[in-house]
Amino acid sequence: MQSPHSSTKARKQRTSASRHASAHSSPRLTTELDVRIGVFRQPAMQTPVLVLNASYEPINICGARRALVLVLKGVARTEEEQGSVLHAARMKVAMPSVIRLLEYRRIPHQTRALSRKNILLRDRNACQYCGIVLTAGELTLDHVIPRSRGGLSTWENLVACCHECNRRKGNQLLHELTEMKLQREPRPFSLHTSRHIMRMIGSADPSWRRYLYFESEPELQFVA
Numbered sequence: 017m018q019s020p021h022s023s024t025k026a027r028k029q030r031t032s033a034s035r036h037a038s039a040h041s042s043p044r045l046t047t048e049l050d051v052r053i054g055v056f057r058q059p060a061m062q063t064p065v066l067v068l069n070a071s072y073e074p075i076n077i078c079g080a081r082r083a084l085v086l087v088l089k090g091v092a093r094t095e096e097e098q099g100s101v102l103h104a105a106r107m108k109v110a111m112p113s114v115i116r117l118l119e120y121r122r123i124p125h126q127t128r129a130l131s132r133k134n135i136l137l138r139d140r141n142a143c144q145y146c147g148i149v150l151t152a153g154e155l156t157l158d159h160v161i162p163r164s165r166g167g168l169s170t171w172e173n174l175v176a177c178c179h180e181c182n183r184r185k186g187n188q189l190l191h192e193l194t195e196m197k198l199q200r201e202p203r204p205f206s207l208h209t210s211r212h213i214m215r216m217i218g219s220a221d222p223s224w225r226r227y228l229y230f231e232s233e234p235e236l237q238f239v240a
């Protein structure tokens with residue numbers, strides 16, 4: 017039979033063990049992120065880090081490795097930590113989950129490069145004709161005005177598209193196809209859109225929330 021003393025000790029150990037677990041919760045967060053956003057299924061150095069402007073305005077997401085470089089170069093400082101620590105030669109660095117640039121950076125209206133990945137992100141992996149949500153590998157890009165008819169590769173003329181809709185549309189213009197319609201007008205990747213994506217990713221990480229939810233957004237382009 018246990019003495020009162022030893023059971024108290026055991027309880028203390030349990031308490032400190034659970035405290036320890038909650039302070040180092042990044043593995044759990046990573047798991048949640050994995051479920052939400054498959055693209056971020058990466059080891060700790062690739063864990064997404066929220067980047068704030070000097071004004072605390074969220075402006076980007078980068079991988080933990082890049083965030084660490086910015087911090088070590090003195091360009092940014094860590095505002096929130098992941099909970100894990102990087103042990104490198106002769107130093108220990110707390111892995112950041114939120115960093116802030118020390119100098120204010122002016123963000124141009126459109127900051128995102130036109131790429132297949134960003135078009136799919138903007139369209140949230142949904143075929144813009146039938147609305148079906150697929151993996152990136154199952155989607156293609158459709159030129160709304162076909163290239164063969166003078167359509168350009170621009171934010172306004174490229175949309176995520178499933179293979180079936182892509183086949184059906186072929187080289188025709190939309191007004192020639194009564195049964196096919198764009199679900200929304202394609203636009204450049206706006207800061208609103210990227211902020212929405214930051215929220216989707218950041219909703220798994222409580223330390224991001226205070227930076228992502230403080231403002232009102234009356235004209236959000238895409239409804240959640």
Ligand SMILES: [Zn+2]
Binds near residue numbers: 144146148179180182
């Ligand atoms: Zn489709």
